[in-house]
Amino acid sequence: MSAVTPGLVCAHHHLYSALARGMPAPPKVATSFQEILEQVWWRLDAALDLEMIRWSAMLGALEALESGTTAIVDHHESPNAIEGSLDVIAAACAEVGVRSLLAYGITDRHGPDGARRGLAENERFIRAGGRGLVGIHAAFTCSDASLEAAAGLAADLGVGVHVHVAEGPGDVDAPRRLAGLARDDWLLAHGVHLPTDHALRGTILHNPMSNLNNAVGYANPARFANPVALGTDGIGGNVLEAFRLAYVLQRSVDVTCGPDTAWRWLATGRDLVPETRDDEVTWSYEPMDPWHVAFTPGIRPLRVAVGGEVVLDDGRPTRVDAAEVRAKAREQAARLHARL
Numbered sequence: 001m002s003a004v005t006p007g008l009v010c011a012h013h014h015l016y017s018a019l020a021r022g023m024p025a026p027p028k029v030a031t032s033f034q035e036i037l038e039q040v041w042w043r044l045d046a047a048l049d050l051e052m053i054r055w056s057a058m059l060g061a062l063e064a065l066e067s068g069t070t071a072i073v074d075h076h077e078s079p080n081a082i083e084g085s086l087d088v089i090a091a092a093c094a095e096v097g098v099r100s101l102l103a104y105g106i107t108d109r110h111g112p113d114g115a116r117r118g119l120a121e122n123e124r125f126i127r128a129g130g131r132g133l134v135g136i137h138a139a140f141t142c143s144d145a146s147l148e149a150a151a152g153l154a155a156d157l158g159v160g161v162h163v164h165v166a167e168g169p170g171d172v173d174a175p176r177r178l179a180g181l182a183r184d185d186w187l188l189a190h191g192v193h194l195p196t197d198h199a200l201r202g203t204i205l206h207n208p209m210s211n212l213n214n215a216v217g218y219a220n221p222a223r224f225a226n227p228v229a230l231g232t233d234g235i236g237g238n239v240l241e242a243f244r245l246a247y248v249l250q251r252s253v254d255v256t257c258g259p260d261t262a263w264r265w266l267a268t269g270r271d272l273v274p275e276t277r278d279d280e281v282t283w284s285y286e287p288m289d290p291w292h293v294a295f296t297p298g299i300r301p302l303r304v305a306v307g308g309e310v311v312l313d314d315g316r317p318t319r320v321d322a323a324e325v326r327a328k329a330r331e332q333a334a335r336l337h338a339r340l
């Protein structure tokens, strides 16, 4: 094996959360996953405008590229800036030189009109030629009518659905509510509280760092018959790090396992954006095989070519100025934090 691999895919990201770092602490300490959603993420996403979304996506795409990730599967929500939000994210990823597969996560948290507008944004973006899936936040924040509408739209458009499934204990009804809707092209993020014999079709997206951070438990995705891919759930775009963590977490419940399984999960991401197989990442370390990577911290890409174009050279992006992106993102983060 050499130090060159195809591009990596972050199979579950929230680019909007790139501006969350350093945000003011919530009014009171969150004591459960539900309270983390209510006090952190649902306040943050409601405060987003299109300019913040643009620079969070620029920063997130830059950080992904700097980690050898050449495609981002994003799940977006901005209830007060829905229309056009997917165009803004797609343009930011393209500007940095990273591929994207986007979805707007619909929800009934803001009333049926919010879900309708979210669905319309998915449809508008995909019908206009955008690379997308239909997004659902999660079954537990959607009515049956909204779940059916999203599944129906996805089938009409010939694309899959990207949805959070049983991330926390509040969504244990998801397998029952999504039964009969989910298909092989659906992306099921987390699955921590899914029973092993759940009958849902689709790819499970495993997000080990996020699950630890939210104290929701360990998904143990090796137990599922479904394909499994790795994501960050918005904590950066470094899926090589997600692989390393996925391996030791699997090891924590099965001391006989090797890193091959988590390495396969990393590769499964490429099934979601197959063009990444033609991308080329030249790494700072050789050989890039699972046993080496699992025990070698700090591996980074030196050069990245996406679709034949060199977009990272000598560790630096070629299409954007990294310092400028970080400075603009800091400005937008300050605006966002002031609203919270």
Ligand SMILES: [Zn+2]
Pocket (backbone or CB within 6 Å): 012, 013, 014, 075, 164, 189, 233
């Ligand atoms: Zn997520």
